[in-house]
Amino acid sequence: MKLMLSILLFIVSTTVLAQDAELSQPAPRLPDGTPDFAGLWSGGGPVGDIAGGLIPGEVMLLTEEYATVKANRMAADDPEANCLPTGVPRIAPYPWRILQTPAYGPATHLFFLFEGNVHSYRQIFMDGREHPPAEELDPTWYGHSIGWWEGDTLVIDTVGFNDRTWFDFLGNPHSTELHTIERYTRTDYNTLENVTTIIDPAAYRQPFTIRFEARLQPADWDLMEYVCNENNQDVEHIRGPARLF
Amino acid sequence: MKKTITVLALLSGLAASLPVSAHHSFAAQYDINKPITLVGKVTKVEWTNPHARFYIDVTDDAGAIHNWNIELGSPNFLRRAGWSRNDLQPGDEVTVNGSLARSGADMANAASIILKDGKQVFGRNAADDF
Numbered sequence: 274m275k276l277m278l279s280i281l282l283f284i285v286s287t288t289v290l291a292q293d294a295e296l297s298q299p300a301p302r303l304p305d306g307t308p309d310f311a312g313l314w315s316g317g318g319p320v321g322d323i324a325g326g327l328i329p330g331e332v333m334l335l336t337e338e339y340a341t342v343k344a345n346r347m348a349a350d351d352p353e354a355n356c357l358p359t360g361v362p363r364i365a366p367y368p369w370r371i372l373q374t375p376a377y378g379p380a381t382h383l384f385f386l387f388e389g390n391v392h393s394y395r396q397i398f399m400d401g402r403e404h405p406p407a408e409e410l411d412p413t414w415y416g417h418s419i420g421w422w423e424g425d426t427l428v429i430d431t432v433g434f435n436d437r438t439w440f441d442f443l444g445n446p447h448s449t450e451l452h453t454i455e456r457y458t459r460t461d462y463n464t465l466e467n468v469t470t471i472i473d474p475a476a477y478r479q480p481f482t483i484r485f486e487a488r489l490q491p492a493d494w495d496l497m498e499y500v501c502n503e504n505n506q507d508v509e510h511i512r513g514p515a516r517l518f
Numbered sequence: 519m520k521k522t523i524t525v526l527a528l529l530s531g532l533a534a535s536l537p538v539s540a541h542h543s544f545a546a547q548y549d550i551n552k553p554i555t556l557v558g559k560v561t562k563v564e565w566t567n568p569h570a571r572f573y574i575d576v577t578d579d580a581g582a583i584h585n586w587n588i589e590l591g592s593p594n595f596l597r598r599a600g601w602s603r604n605d606l607q608p609g610d611e612v613t614v615n616g617s618l619a620r621s622g623a624d625m626a627n628a629a630s631i632i633l634k635d636g637k638q639v640f641g642r643n644a645a646d647d648f
Contacts, residue, residue, distance in 0.1 A: 321543075349546070351546075353541050354541055354542035356568065367592075367594065388594065389541070389568075389592070389594075390541050442542075442543040442546075497593075497594045499592060500567055501541060501568045503566050503567050504564055504566035504568075504569075504571075506569075506571070507542055507569070508542075509621070510619050510621040511542060511543075511546045512621060515546070516545055517543060517545065
């Protein structure tokens with residue numbers, strides 16, 4: 274059952290907020306009290322190794338089949354190195370924004386606008402719909418996402434992934450059964466917390482939960498264009514297995 | 519072909535942690551344990567994604583000229599770090615400190631560059647902070 278709270282405003286503007294605030298300032302709210310996620314963010318997901326975000330007590334237990342998938346992965350096949358999307362929850366070190374429409378009132382759609390790794394977006398349906406039945410979902414890089422509010426936390430539930438993205442540079446895999454539940458909370462002015470549960474019975478013997486923090490970027494920064502495959506020369510020079518160091 | 523390369527220690531002040539590249543594992547393409555210093559003249563600048571890059575003619579001890587492919591961060595990263603796309607021009611004499619590509623090509627990832635006016639600039643995405 275989804276709670277629909279009234280009015281969340283995501284304003285895409287670099288002039289709205291004074292973003293040189295001190296670290297300890299509270300998260301901003303809109304006039305009606307709902308959380309304001311406006312701003313240019315960076316981080317908030319795994320880059321090198323998703324295990325770095327495991328909440329204490331959580332473990333990643335690969336199934337035998339997917340342990341083999343991971344062990345055989347070569348760095349040159351990393352979709353990110355090939356300018357293909359990082360999917361969910363992997364992130365590239367480029368800023369991003371959250372944008373809602375309509376800007377005022379209950380949202381029907383919410384978008385994550387990514388500067389890179391691929392100049393792309395995620396579409397989150399906020400209008401109360403359910404996921405379509407599996408046979409009506411074509412597997413995609415970012416999946417089919419529905420979202421709702423629980424108190425001050427934005428919850429995003431996603432299914433319908435293809436199996437082509439990696440969770441990190443190490444090559445941690447997932448299957449088409451991947452189901453992610455993300456919970457975003459602006460814990461203070463400069464911090465957007467992302468707690469994500471990964472459920473993928475084909476690849477992991479039990480679900481696991483990770484936590485990463487996105488940080489607010491300087492007030493004078495804007496999203497810039499980034500067309501990854503305009504002059505990508507790296508793949509032919511990449512050697513060896515998927516790795517971090 | 520024998521390449522004579524002058525290998526110097528990394529400049530002091532470079533971050534000890536490994537750089538996190540924008541779209542691929544740094545370590546899969548470059549060897550941080552193979553630092554290299556190249557002195558040469560810029561022949562071409564490509565201010566493009568996913569990595570801006572420039573090419574320099576480096577003369578080896580035998581007098582042969584090798585054209586090296588030097589990789590920087592993306593234009594967006596560079597601009598946010600204070601670069602202008604005009605900072606490097608064909609004809610500039612520069613010194614590059616970086617890491618050698620694993621592939622054996624005349625290719626390196628620049629940690630820092632001393633520009634023609636003596637100013638030192640950094641070329642990599644910062645080791646991050648995620």
